[in-house]
Amino acid sequence: MSVDMPVRQPDSGTETREVVTRERLAADLRALGVRPGQTLLAHASLSQIGRGPSGHTPGWVEAGASTVVAALIDVLGPEGTLVTGAGTPENSLTSRSFREQTKGLQSWRVSGYLERMLAFDPQVTPTSAGAVAEAVRTAPNAERSAHPQSSFAAIGRDARELMAGHRVTCHLGEQSPLAKLYERNASVLLIGAGYRSCTAFHLAEYRYSANPPMREYSCLVREEGISRWMKYKDVVLDDGEFEIIGKSLEDKITVPIGPVGNAPSRLLPLRCVVDFAVDWLVAHRR
Numbered sequence: 001m002s003v004d005m006p007v008r009q010p011d012s013g014t015e016t017r018e019v020v021t022r023e024r025l026a027a028d029l030r031a032l033g034v035r036p037g038q039t040l041l042a043h044a045s046l047s048q049i050g051r052g053p054s055g056h057t058p059g060w061v062e063a064g065a066s067t068v069v070a071a072l073i074d075v076l077g078p079e080g081t082l083v084t085g086a087g088t089p090e091n092s093l094t095s096r097s098f099r100e101q102t103k104g105l106q107s108w109r110v111s112g113y114l115e116r117m118l119a120f121d122p123q124v125t126p127t128s129a130g131a132v133a134e135a136v137r138t139a140p141n142a143e144r145s146a147h148p149q150s151s152f153a154a155i156g157r158d159a160r161e162l163m164a165g166h167r168v169t170c171h172l173g174e175q176s177p178l179a180k181l182y183e184r185n186a187s188v189l190l191i192g193a194g195y196r197s198c199t200a201f202h203l204a205e206y207r208y209s210a211n212p213p214m215r216e217y218s219c220l221v222r223e224e225g226i227s228r229w230m231k232y233k234d235v236v237l238d239d240g241e242f243e244i245i246g247k248s249l250e251d252k253i254t255v256p257i258g259p260v261g262n263a264p265s266r267l268l269p270l271r272c273v274v275d276f277a278v279d280w281l282v283a284h285r286r
Contacts, residue, residue, distance in 0.1 A: 020050050020061045020261040025071035028260045032189075033267045036077035039158065039186040041200065041270060042084050044068060044132040048192025049261035061261060065135035068191075068261075073155065081156030083177065083186070084136045085199050086127040091120045092149055092219040093229075097128070119222035120148040127153070132191075145177055148221045148230065152177045158184075169232045171217075172199060173206035186270045192263030195246025196239050200270050204277030206235050208285065241285070249276050 034040065049068060050061040061067055072082050089095035102113055118125065122144050127133050137144060137153040145151045145166035154162050154177075162184075167175040178200060188200050195201070205212060213236040221230050249255070249268075253276075256267045 018050075018060075018262075020067075022062065022067045022071045022074070025049070025061075025068060025261055026074045028258065028265075029071060029075045032258045032260060032265055033256045034072075034075045034187075034189065036075065037079040038076055039081045039156075039162075039181060039184050040072070040076060040083065040189050041181055041186055042072065042082060042132070042189040042191065043193040043197040043199070044084075044130065044189075044260075045192035045263060046131040048263035051192075051262050065131035066139075068132050069135045069139060069155075076156060079157055081154055081158045081162065082136060083152055083154040083159075083162060083181065084133040085129045086133055086137050086144055086151045086153040087129050087149060088120050088125055088127060088151065089149055090128060091117055091125075091221075092217065094215075094217045094219075095149065117220055119220040119227035121222045122146050122148075122151060127151070147171065147176070148219045149217065150176070168230065169234055170206075171234050171237060172202035173235060176203075178203040181270055182274055188266075188268045188270050188273055190266045190268075191260045192265065194243060196242045198242055198246060198273065200273045201239070201242050201245060201277045202237055203274050204281055205237060207274070208278045208281035212236070241280075245277050245280050248280060249273065252276065 046061060046065050046068065069082070073080070076082060089097040090101075092098050102109075105113070127137055133153065136142060136155055139155050141159070142153055142155045143159040143163040144153045145163040147166045147168060147170075150171040151166065152163060162177050162180050165175065166177060170176050172178050181200070182203060188198060190198060214233050215236050216231060216233050218229060218231045220227060249272075253272060258265060
């Protein structure tokens with residue numbers, strides 16, 4: 001294991017910055033409990049990983065998001081699989097992202113926003129799920145599921161199988177990679193990310209009721225070089241209670257918590273996460 005020493009950056013004047021290296025990240029991941037051969041659903045904040053030990057001291061991750069991905073693969077090894085969200089809510093008329101971007105705009109400005117909207121193409125459309133997720137999506141031999149709003153990306157032994165068969169009418173339910181991750185007893189890794197980012201909780205929204213509430217979704221997709229609007233119905237997704245569910249879960253089970261770089265991180269069994277959320281939603285969501 002290398003020793004991470006503060007180094008001077010060429011463009012930072014007299015300021016020094018702490019470097020978070022690949023070796024350090026791998027050591028931190030092992031200390032948290034990540035093991036070779038695991039299937040891992042990761043949510044990671046690059047800015048948190050390199051923020052500096054006090055939260056104020058400048059820091060950086062050596063070579064950026066690709067180093068985080070490399071460290072994860074180092075630890076998981078050739079038998080492991082790394083999965084991240086690769087969603088694209090910006091191409092939708094019904095997403096929270098669209099509502100936030102167009103809130104208060106006059107109709108002609110909304111029309112201009114729609115004209116500039118990019119249609120989803122699973123081969124080329126970037127994800128807005130963060131720099132680490134984008135590094136996974138663009139990694140050599142990466143696979144991506146085909147959902148036009150809630151896709152996932154994966155690299156590793158089982159990437160292709162996990163990403164296959166993601167139905168358009170199922171954001172994050174039984175015909176999504178989440179259900180396969182549940183069956184494989186995968187783990188959830190939160191690196192500098194709160195429970196609101198824990199996508200696995202959404203699978204519980206499909207399972208807590210025989211008839212969960214539904215809504216219509218609309219998004220722009222590109223197929224055979226042609227852009228078109230797609231509409232479909234699926235379960236209502238609401239992450240507003242996820243922080244509460246996560247904290248309640250920590251009252252019931254021991255959750256490994258520790259730093260990855262300088263980001264507070266958690267490692268959780270995905271099945272336990274989903275099953276607990278199902279019970280919580282049955283008891284609390286109306």
